[in-house]
Amino acid sequence: MGIGIKSWFRAACTRADVSRRENSHDQAHPGPSFHRSRGSSDGDHLQLAARALSSPTITDGAESAGRLGAVLRCVGEAAPQALGKHGPWVVTTAEQAREVLTNPRTFAPASDVSRGGAVDASARAPRPSASAVRVATDVFAAELIAATEVWRRGGVADAMQVLRLPVARSTVRALLPEAGPRVRDELADLTLAWIDALGPVIASSRPPGRWSRLRRRESRARLAVEGALAAHVDPAGDPRRRPPVLAASLAAGVQVPIAAGAWLLVLLAKHRPVAQGAEVVPGLVWETLRLRPPTWILPRVTTGEIDLGGERLPASAVVLVSPLLLGRDASLVPGTDLDAFVPGRWTEQAGTPGSWLPFGVGPHACPGRSLGLAQLTCLATWANALRWIAEGDCALDQSRGIFPRSALLRCTDARD
Ligand code: HEM
Numbered sequence: 027m028g029i030g031i032k033s034w035f036r037a038a039c040t041r042a043d044v045s046r047r048e049n050s051h052d053q054a055h056p057g058p059s060f061h062r063s064r065g066s067s068d069g070d071h072l073q074l075a076a077r078a079l080s081s082p083t084i085t086d087g088a089e090s091a092g093r094l095g096a097v098l099r100c101v102g103e104a105a106p107q108a109l110g111k112h113g114p115w116v117v118t119t120a121e122q123a124r125e126v127l128t129n130p131r132t133f134a135p136a137s138d139v140s141r142g143g144a145v146d147a148s149a150r151a152p153r154p155s156a157s158a159v160r161v162a163t164d165v166f167a168a169e170l171i172a173a174t175e176v177w178r179r180g181g182v183a184d185a186m187q188v189l190r191l192p193v194a195r196s197t198v199r200a201l202l203p204e205a206g207p208r209v210r211d212e213l214a215d216l217t218l219a220w221i222d223a224l225g226p227v228i229a230s231s232r233p234p235g236r237w238s239r240l241r242r243r244e245s246r247a248r249l250a251v252e253g254a255l256a257a258h259v260d261p262a263g264d265p266r267r268r269p270p271v272l273a274a275s276l277a278a279g280v281q282v283p284i285a286a287g288a289w290l291l292v293l294l295a296k297h298r299p300v301a302q303g304a305e306v307v308p309g310l311v312w313e314t315l316r317l318r319p320p321t322w323i324l325p326r327v328t329t330g331e332i333d334l335g336g337e338r339l340p341a342s343a344v345v346l347v348s349p350l351l352l353g354r355d356a357s358l359v360p361g362t363d364l365d366a367f368v369p370g371r372w373t374e375q376a377g378t379p380g381s382w383l384p385f386g387v388g389p390h391a392c393p394g395r396s397l398g399l400a401q402l403t404c405l406a407t408w409a410n411a412l413r414w415i416a417e418g419d420c421a422l423d424q425s426r427g428i429f430p431r432s433a434l435l436r437c438t439d440a441r442d
Pocket residue numbers: 041042044045046049050051127135150151152154197200201274275276278279280282283286315319320321324325383384385386387389390391392393394395397398399402
């Protein structure tokens with residue numbers, strides 16, 4: 027299926043929209059700034075940039091193909107690389123990435139298209155407290171046991187499906203600690219339904235019209251989440267706890283950890299690590315976030331002409347920071363063969379896990395970092411005691427961040 031530049035950018039903008047108005051990963055998906063600014067110089071520029079990047083498929087089986095391939099080919103370059111005559115520009119070093127992400131006045135997050143200002147751009151996303159993260163991790167562990175019964179019985183199941191309820195219920199618990207189990211489960215279901223409705227909007231090759239069937243379905247699902255939240259929070263209270271902001275955080279905090287967890291299991295099935303003990307667990311988590319960061323592109327737009335890494339960028343240039351690319355930077359990652367999944371590199375050698383920015387950095391860095399890491403660590407601890415077997419070919423889907431499509435797995439006892 028063909029994909030235009032707009033959809034390339036929209037899909038690549040896993041986060042941009044969200045972070046601004048909606049403060050969520052997933053809202054970022056639904057529509058990048060070029061919708062909003064169509065007709066403006068911004069929009070024209072984005073469209074030109076996009077044309078240079080059209081990709082033949084939305085579901086590429088290999089990372090060397092499509093959008094990922096274009097970005098990964100910039101590994102090792104010293105200066106920002108233009109992917110087309112008019113950009114976008116891919117940032118190639120951690121230093122440039124920090125400059126871009128910590129300086130929102132010069133490199134503005136691409137703003138959201140889908141809601142037209144429904145959420146105050148200045149409203150910060152809520153950050154779950156340490157105690158909320160602890161309780162939410164317990165919820166994740168309990169739900170994981172229930173959800174994985176199919177695997178314990180020897181069955182085959184898609185990791186993206188199995189992880190839905192554990193992640194959704196855990197994240198709702200973290201962001202809404204006051205909710206009892208019934209409300210929590212209802213909100214988790216509504217959030218998942220919204221995420222499902224967003225999927226086709228994000229993946230469509232042309233931005234669906236406001237009154238299209240896809241948009242109306244997505245908007246109904248979003249309003250259902252906000253309506254349920256309104257019954258439990260004070261709409262006039264703390265701006266970080268207003269229903270649209272909380273709803274966007276829920277979407278961000280559900281879709282991305284599901285994808286990260288599914289990647290972890292897929293990578294375990296593909297490359298069974300040599301070390302099996304508890305000491306390898308942090309390495310499993312960080313290697314997954316290095317080779318398969320679900321939010322693999324953080325887009326920004328220059329607010330004026332600017333020098334970056336020796337390159338003169340025009341105003342309204344699209345600048346892409348990629349944790350996926352930075353994760354292949356030999357100055358950030360210890361060991362050799364950086365394309366390989368080697369969890370032991372994080373226990374055996376010096377190196378700073380996360381220096382490739384899988385959670386971003388700066389004012390729009392991920393507020394759910396502790397929760398995401400806790401969920402992944404819990405999953406890795408449980409999964410590392412088992413032997414994982416992939417059933418069939420799992421594709422790398424680039425249509426919504428990156429996630430494994432058809433992550434069909436089964437498992438046996440590690441001693442089998
Ligand atoms: C493995 C799990 C996760 C990963 C890899 C991840 C990654 C990221 C990244 C890279 C960004 C920055 C995007 C940018 O700068 O454009 C981000 C932002 C964000 N994340 Fe996460 N995230 C994860 C889990 C979560 C969770 C559990 C929550 C909710 C509790 C959450 C909520 C958010 C929100 C609301 C933002 C937008 C912040 C803003 O724009 O101010 N994330 N995330």
